[in-house]
Amino acid sequence: MMTKIRLQCTPHWLKNFGIRSMKFVTKSLLVAAGLSISLLTGCAGTTDPAEAYKGETAEQIFQHGEKALRDRSYSEAVKRFEALDVQYPYERNTETAQLHIIYAYYMSSDYASTEAAADRFIHTHPTNPHVDYAYYMRGLSNYYQNLGIFERIFTVDLATRDLNQMKKSYADFAEVDHTYPHSYYAPAAHQYMVYLRNIIADHMLEVAQFYYDHEAYVAAADRANLVVQQFQGAPAVPEALVIMAKSYRALNLTQNENDAISVLQYNYPGTKYSIDN
16 A cells, blocks of 8 residues: 655755645646646757747846746746756756756656656766755656556555566665765655565565465575565565465475574564464
């Protein structure tokens, strides 16, 4: 079940001019985002950034772009900040504009473009004091790329999905949590890490159970052992220990079976999972 995590996606410096932080949004807003994304992607690339806003200074382009953000005119904001980036690559506000582009794409539910913009910023400005925000937003974009519009609205068991995007998302949140522990986004990134850790562990547990059900006991034990070793603290761990013990029993590996049972009983006394089921 999707956990509702209250998270920030607004760059904290944007709050100074009145943009509210983005939380998990309502179903109606998600539907609206799904209907409007094609309009954004269809319009954002119609003007060559090198030719747009030629009558304006770099400062005017930037200020009007920030006004577009305040007005939630994200397509216009993207066009202005991209024009600034192309025409004035060394102007003092250009790096900030690139961060704004990440935010504008995210708020438009264009997660692929969000990821691309964040990835570019990370590789171009690895020492920027706000690179933690780029990692965080790349993590969010990878997370949401794994979901369709209806799955964002309704409950979905993410453990049954292909988890490549989830693993990439986990890596970005881990980067924020470990490398930037004092970041404004670190608490939210840590929440997502725990949530994604549990999803990935559940997925691996399902694979282990599949192997066990098909009498591939060596593969079942190996996959369950990965859950135990790599995802300590995840709810899937005690059940993984059960699969390990049952697999070792089927393989007549008594010592391995007893070791798995001992770990289960020591760490999860009174567990509801039974080796004999």
